Amino acid sequence: MKKFTLITLTTLLINICSTATFAQSQVDSLNHIPLVKNEIADDYFGVQFALASNHVSKTMRGIQWSFGTNKADEGFNGWQFALGGNINGGDTKGFQLGLGYNRADDSIIGSQFGAGFNSTSHLKGLQAAVGANIADKAHGVQVGLYNQAEELSGVQIGVVNTVLKERSHGLQAAAVNVSTSEVLDGIQLGVVNTAKDVEGLQAGFLNKSDKMDGLSIGFINVADSLDGLSIAPFSFIKDGIADFELSYSDNFQYNFSFRSGKEYFYFIWTGGVQNTDDFNRYGLGGGIGTQWNMAHKGLVKGSFELTHMFVKDDRQIDWGDGQNYLSQGRLNIIVNLAKPISLVAGPTLNYSYQSGNWVDKDAPSFTKIDPMYEYRQEYELSDKVTEHKLWLGFHAGIRIHLY
Structure with missing residues (x-):
């Protein structure tokens, strides 16, 4: 009886494996759903699922879902989900969601959501993180505890916002807003606002700028020069x-x-x-x-x-x-x-x-x-x-x- 049962189970297992192999060969270009890792060395479209990692070394179009890491080295057009992080080495068009880390080395045209950290070279869309958002060029919206952009054309909303270089256009709203760009053409709303040259509005408890061309509203306003209006109980303006x-x-x-x-x-x-x-x-x-x-x-x-x-x-x-x-x-x-x-x-x-x-x-x-x-x-x-x-x-x- 035991021998018969063993033979029966062995035969059943062989049939299941054969059936799975045949089915996998039919949808191999569309779906890869192992429990450890998915990795394809060429163009791919479809759905991938892995508890550990998904990886495509070239363009991917579709959905990757992983409890560990999603990665597409060259281009991405679709969705990526990961509890650990999303990494993309090229242009990204679509949506990334990672509880730990999102990164796109070239550009994001779409959305990045992360509980920890979002990073991209060029953002066109939305970055949202509980932790930090970093973009070389941000054309869209950054929402997080810390937002950083080399160049901004859009909106930053967080606890600390920074714009580092070039001329920037848009809105910074945070407890602390810092702009070291040559010119900030827009609005700073916060407790502390600092900028080099401002063409627009600063509103906060402390507003500081090298040159202010517009309206500054606060309790303490500090500027080297002002061509506009300073509304504050204390305004320290060198040419005032x-x-x-x-x-x-x-x-x-x-x-x-x-x-x-x-x-x-x-x-x-x-x-x-x-x-x-x-x-x-x-x-x-x-x-x-x-x-x-x-x-x-x-x-x-x-x-x-x-x-x-x-x-x-x-x-x-x-x-x-x-x-x-x-x-x-x-x-x-x-x-x-x-x-x-x-x-x-x-x-x-x-x-x-x-x-x-x-x-x-x-x-x-x-x-x-x-x-x-x-x-x-x-x-x-x-x-x-x-x-x-x-x-x-x-x-x-x-x-x-x-x-």
């Missing part, structure tokens, strides 16, 4: 202004301010102190301004500024106790005495708004100048009092120019 000022006015005895930006548009940080024997008043705020040349090749200039200050005095418990504001419009004449020093003076239009249950308490006025307009309102259901005042004043001081 950065001035400290100490001054006296009718409303605050001691005023200090800092201006930065371009002459035609700059931001102001300002503060003031009014101090007497029995009363103290403090103000902090900011504003915008513009200045222009008037005479003697810029030695005499004019300026117009708008500022708004939050005020606290001894009647208030803290800065949030009620409302106490001072808004000003200033028209100044600036006379340069020496390269770093100028005198500044001019009239001011002042508007004071106070609202709280402390307004009617005795306190010295902002100014000894009689107001042009004054309005006071008391609320019957509470102790709250609101007071409006408008008056003409003056402002005079000295400015120190950092450059």
Whole structure:
């Protein structure tokens, strides 16, 4: 019985192998599905599956699927799947998906998806990776934690984006955007943006460029030269202004301010102190301004500024106790005495708004100048009092120019 069973099984195995050999010979040009490796030394089209590796040394058209590696040394047109990686030594048109690594030495016209790393010489399409995307020339979209392109014409979206050479066109959006290309013609959106020459928009917490031709929006903007607009509380532009000022006015005895930006548009940080024997008043705020040349090749200039200050005095418990504001419009004449020093003076239009249950308490006025307009309102259901005042004043001081 055992002998009969052994003979039967042997015969069955021979028949299965013969049948498989015949079937394989019929579809050999289309499908190769071993459990270890597929490798063909000539042009191939069809489907390959291997737990370890697929390899075609010449052009392949079809699908490769491997838990290890897919590789086509010269050209690829189809799909590649691999848990380990996809490698292609020539032009690729289609789709690569690898949880570990995708690479195409020549170009990708299509898509690369990888959990770890994507690399190609020339990208036309989409690169997406949890880890990194690298392309010599990127014409399309790169999405990943780290994106790098020698030349960009498209979009980079990630945590860190870099463009290294040539003129680049497109959008960089990341926590950190770096462009060392000669010119970036497009948009940088991020926390930190750096570039050589920018023609377009930078928007972030810190924006830095050698030359900015366009719009820069942030908290700190740094540039060697600007032909456009810088909107930031602090703008350090070498061909712009950065001035400290100490001054006296009718409303605050001691005023200090800092201006930065371009002459035609700059931001102001300002503060003031009014101090007497029995009363103290403090103000902090900011504003915008513009200045222009008037005479003697810029030695005499004019300026117009708008500022708004939050005020606290001894009647208030803290800065949030009620409302106490001072808004000003200033028209100044600036006379340069020496390269770093100028005198500044001019009239001011002042508007004071106070609202709280402390307004009617005795306190010295902002100014000894009689107001042009004054309005006071008391609320019957509470102790709250609101007071409006408008008056003409003056402002005079000295400015120190950092450059």
